[in-house]
Amino acid sequence: MKRNKVTLNDIAREAGVSAMTVSRAIRGLPGVNKDIQKKITDLAVSMGYIPNRSLGDTTREQTSMTVGVVLPYLGNTIFSTILENIELVLSSYGYRTLLCCTFNNIIREFHDISALLERQVDGIIWAPLELNGSLSAAQIIQKQHCPLVFVDRTIPDCKTDAVLVDDFVGSLTLTRHLMDQGITKIAYVGPVQHSYVEEERRNGYLKAFEERGLSPRAEWMIKVKTETSHPEIEAISRILQCQDRPDGIFCFNDTLTIGSEMELLNRGIKIPDDMALVGFSGTSEMQIARIPITGVFQDGPQLGKTAAEFLLKRMINRKIRLQPEVRIIKTRLETRQSSLRNNAAL
Amino acid sequence: MKRNKVTLNDIAREAGVSAMTVSRAIRGLPGVNKDIQKKITDLAVSMGYIPNRSLGDTTREQTSMTVGVVLPYLGNTIFSTILENIELVLSSYGYRTLLCCTFNNIIREFHDISALLERQVDGIIWAPLELNGSLSAAQIIQKQHCPLVFVDRTIPDCKTDAVLVDDFVGSLTLTRHLMDQGITKIAYVGPVQHSYVEEERRNGYLKAFEERGLSPRAEWMIKVKTETSHPEIEAISRILQCQDRPDGIFCFNDTLTIGSEMELLNRGIKIPDDMALVGFSGTSEMQIARIPITGVFQDGPQLGKTAAEFLLKRMINRKIRLQPEVRIIKTRLETRQSSLRNNAAL
DNA sequence: GTGAAAGCGCTAACAG
DNA sequence: CTGTTAGCGCTTTCAC
Numbered sequence: 001m002k003r004n005k006v007t008l009n010d011i012a013r014e015a016g017v018s019a020m021t022v023s024r025a026i027r028g029l030p031g032v033n034k035d036i037q038k039k040i041t042d043l044a045v046s047m048g049y050i051p052n053r054s055l056g057d058t059t060r061e062q063t064s065m066t067v068g069v070v071l072p073y074l075g076n077t078i079f080s081t082i083l084e085n086i087e088l089v090l091s092s093y094g095y096r097t098l099l100c101c102t103f104n105n106i107i108r109e110f111h112d113i114s115a116l117l118e119r120q121v122d123g124i125i126w127a128p129l130e131l132n133g134s135l136s137a138a139q140i141i142q143k144q145h146c147p148l149v150f151v152d153r154t155i156p157d158c159k160t161d162a163v164l165v166d167d168f169v170g171s172l173t174l175t176r177h178l179m180d181q182g183i184t185k186i187a188y189v190g191p192v193q194h195s196y197v198e199e200e201r202r203n204g205y206l207k208a209f210e211e212r213g214l215s216p217r218a219e220w221m222i223k224v225k226t227e228t229s230h231p232e233i234e235a236i237s238r239i240l241q242c243q244d245r246p247d248g249i250f251c252f253n254d255t256l257t258i259g260s261e262m263e264l265l266n267r268g269i270k271i272p273d274d275m276a277l278v279g280f281s282g283t284s285e286m287q288i289a290r291i292p293i294t295g296v297f298q299d300g301p302q303l304g305k306t307a308a309e310f311l312l313k314r315m316i317n318r319k320i321r322l323q324p325e326v327r328i329i330k331t332r333l334e335t336r337q338s339s340l341r342n343n344a345a346l
Numbered sequence: 347m348k349r350n351k352v353t354l355n356d357i358a359r360e361a362g363v364s365a366m367t368v369s370r371a372i373r374g375l376p377g378v379n380k381d382i383q384k385k386i387t388d389l390a391v392s393m394g395y396i397p398n399r400s401l402g403d404t405t406r407e408q409t410s411m412t413v414g415v416v417l418p419y420l421g422n423t424i425f426s427t428i429l430e431n432i433e434l435v436l437s438s439y440g441y442r443t444l445l446c447c448t449f450n451n452i453i454r455e456f457h458d459i460s461a462l463l464e465r466q467v468d469g470i471i472w473a474p475l476e477l478n479g480s481l482s483a484a485q486i487i488q489k490q491h492c493p494l495v496f497v498d499r500t501i502p503d504c505k506t507d508a509v510l511v512d513d514f515v516g517s518l519t520l521t522r523h524l525m526d527q528g529i530t531k532i533a534y535v536g537p538v539q540h541s542y543v544e545e546e547r548r549n550g551y552l553k554a555f556e557e558r559g560l561s562p563r564a565e566w567m568i569k570v571k572t573e574t575s576h577p578e579i580e581a582i583s584r585i586l587q588c589q590d591r592p593d594g595i596f597c598f599n600d601t602l603t604i605g606s607e608m609e610l611l612n613r614g615i616k617i618p619d620d621m622a623l624v625g626f627s628g629t630s631e632m633q634i635a636r637i638p639i640t641g642v643f644q645d646g647p648q649l650g651k652t653a654a655e656f657l658l659k660r661m662i663n664r665k666i667r668l669q670p671e672v673r674i675i676k677t678r679l680e681t682r683q684s685s686l687r688n689n690a691a692l
Numbered sequence: 693g694t695g696a697a698a699g700c701g702c703t704a705a706c707a708g
Numbered sequence: 709c710t711g712t713t714a715g716c717g718c719t720t721t722c723a724c
Contacts, residue, residue: 036694050463053466062351069445075427080420366712370710
């Protein structure tokens, strides 16, 4: 079972010196006889010596040079982009990334966080699943005084750094855009799960109604289980069955947006003439789609990089009690054919 | 700087017992006085005790319950899907995933592998960047007898498990499909980097020519730097400037394929009439594109899951010298509008 | 120039 | 039922 790895002691025995001398020689510290120095380095190479960093260092230095990243899943480009950019920034500072996917499972999320703490991570970047359900895990982290940065999603009750998207403003802008075209019967398609992001986007959508003294019909609020294989098929089906049928759809994320377009086209519904379509998005899929789709662009790389930088700041200034900082990354409205009724040429 | 974490000794001091008793109590082992048991567990909770797994366990048990996953980047859905599924499988066995992105940088890749070994990972799943350049890193892993599974890409010289896509057959099928339509002047757009995957796909493409006693003109072989922001623009530009202009394009991956379609459409080139287009793909983007694109579908989840299972087998049977196993995951040709000249209705 | 001792957090093995 | 000892791999401190 053992890997019978080569240790300092193995080399020491072989070289006929103490482990200490080997340690010095390998680290290139002064005070080692040139010949012995050479002999030891040669031996280290030929024996295939690899220093054990997870042990010695972590114990004594109280730092593992490892950070945990906890994301719901990677199927949505926004999360894989965030992860990639966190890795890019942190690795340039010598930190390694321990990845956990929670797969929208709140129990799993709790275990993941615990496992990270047990592994002595120096910090955690996390997109929490729920506003309430994720709270206990957050409290454990904070009790350990482990640096924590929320990314994409947050738990406002926790006083800690967060890097977020302006979900509210983005959704408001998107919904206003539809209303500016006279499209006011707008359905909302989002996940059943009650997360920070879901709340913000839904509120932005509702705000646009409120601004015009309107409010959406209850039947237009479509909540789907995003874990199922084709939630958008059910969503579109329910939208088309509404007593007062919508003439526009606001989708919570890329997957739902793209899926909805496919399903609408499959059913022979004309976009945007029969049904306008907009969606919250971080991907380029919106522009390459059959009918290019209007959406708000999220700067994924920026989200990931900023989160990593926030965490680095916290990990370096362990004692300094900085005020929690919340950075909102702006979205950009990208208007395309799917929502432009009287101006197909864009 | 220190995290002043709570240790077994802290609890022991507080409870007035030895660390050993605390250890037993917390692990629920028999042989602890009920009252003391209760006192200790209460203390552990109130003091916020988190066991240090990276130390004790890793040292003694010679296992870190951590695996390293090394991928070129996550921008391509195939890699984020592979990663997600590796995490899914390994975490259900208690293993955690240490992620490294090599960003097509061969030096970085070497450092990443070294860092993983220094952190005592129990195994590595890796998509190596190059056939030659990645060899030294592979040798270090094997010298450590660290279980290694290649995924998506391989280094055939290394005798170890691999889970691959049938790149050769897929490319052959794609190219044949074009030729069956009478499209024989086919350009190849791929990366300059010489990887296993690149070689296989190019060979599949070439084989289709060979089968018909043809060979592609040198000017049709377009190698692009995939790191640049829009390699496909240059690629299309070069294709359109060919002395003998191609009537079809074979693209190496999704990004290049989608990009090429956009660029062709931007230039007013008709797909598939002026130019047919096919690409190697793992994503759904191909079917939602403006002009749906013919491609070969790669089963990303299958790749990730199988790689994880292969690694688990190796990690569990450390002593048993199993023969290296290579699993080829089949691709599936998906025919769409972008390559169907005389049959636009599909 | 070199080495011995001690300790990081935890647990297996052995004593009491 | 509970405690002591020793050791995992390495480095810091202090002797020689």
